[in-house]
Amino acid sequence: MVAPSQQAAGTSAEAPTSWATEFRATFALAWPLVIAQVAQNAINTTDVIMTGWLGPEYLAASTLASTFIMPFLVGGIGLVGAVAPLTAQARGARDIKAVRRIVRQGFWVALLTALVLVPIILQIRTILGWLGQDPVLAMRAEEYTQIAAWLLFPGLGIIVLRSLLSTFDAARVVLLVTLGGVVVNFIGNYALMFGNFGMPRLELRGAAISTVITNIAMFLALLTYVLRHRRFKRFHLLIRFWKPDWPRFRQIFRLGLPIGLTVLAEVSLFTAAAMLMGRLGTDEVAAHAVALQCASLAFMVPMGIGMATTVRVGIAYGRRDRVGISHAGWTGLALGTAFMTLSCFAFLSFGPSIVSVFLDPTKPENLNALTLAATFLVIAGIFQLVDGVQVVAAHALRGLSDAKIPMIVAIVGYWLVGLPIAYLLGLVVGWRGIGIWIGLAAGLAFVAVVLLARFALRERIGLLRQIS
Structure with missing residues (x-):
């Protein structure tokens, strides 16, 4: 018999009766997560744009710093991200006590991860010196990173709280x-980077301070909400x-570690690409930063859809609903692919206009970087479709607690397919930045095909054997 509090928490998680019902449920959960992801990326985009106002050298240095930090950050995010499928499965099974324990131990994992990284x-x-990067750029990158590294503590805590809120259909709070x-x-950057409002002009260090303050403020806002709102106060x-x-601690690590390594394999591919770009010159690094920021902004939409898909699949898996799992997974994949088709069209049609937002086209010193960025954006447009498929498919599999094989697929696809092609075409064949971006596309395509097939064959390969 289900306790009253457990019953109340699970009533909105009943099995969908049709594709239309699942579409509405997924869309209702996904849209605030999508906008929140876009807004989160807008924070990074703001940093890129405002750093670009300082000049290409500052932009190149901040790009090296950001791409260096990113694998550690997203690896940690993937690790604590195990809280989302585990709480969703617990909600589907109406095990509210498990939800509380999972979230608490999620904070433990977040704290430990930050202390290590x-x-x-x-x-x-x-x-960066070992990797052969320009000493001047490495010095400027250090100025930013010595401060920005501390965002891991609040940043990973945000992921734990976001997982809890999303599981219980409170994603709009995350959005706000x-x-x-x-x-x-934006206000912090404007004040601290450029010395406005009577503040000192700190340039890259100002951007880093603003980023850390922003993450602390967001974490405290979410924590205050879950501690004070009547729906979440009962979790104590x-x-x-x-x-x-x-x-529970070990359970999060068992699922979260392969998720983290999967995400790390992808992001570290882009980090390696930035390092390869660094061997080509400042203009290539700046152009890569602009094109990557555009692609990342578009990627936030299927990422948000993927998060919703993890929750929907996890809830269905928790209540042993095979039809619900199918509806949730394929609905998420359809939504993700539909959007990435639109972003592909935008990149192919309006590339030069898009990149001119980041670097002033009236300055002669920016023309080469702008031309390169527009070219890279064409390739980014082409791989939009496979990028959307791979991220939603990976999230659907996470809802089934399937992470180890996707981790292996990601490592093979990104490091044994994507990176060698990028190095060969970019530095050996001499296609430079274009070759590096073709390598990125190849790695994403490989992973997308394999993960999509894995979700399609989930019953045949035994992913649902625990709910038989």
């Missing part, structure tokens, strides 16, 4: 807080916070 990130200048973060970050998340729950 921050000291490594702080060694950026030494590591993220939109507030965009405003805070911070009471006996230091009491361990080792089975």
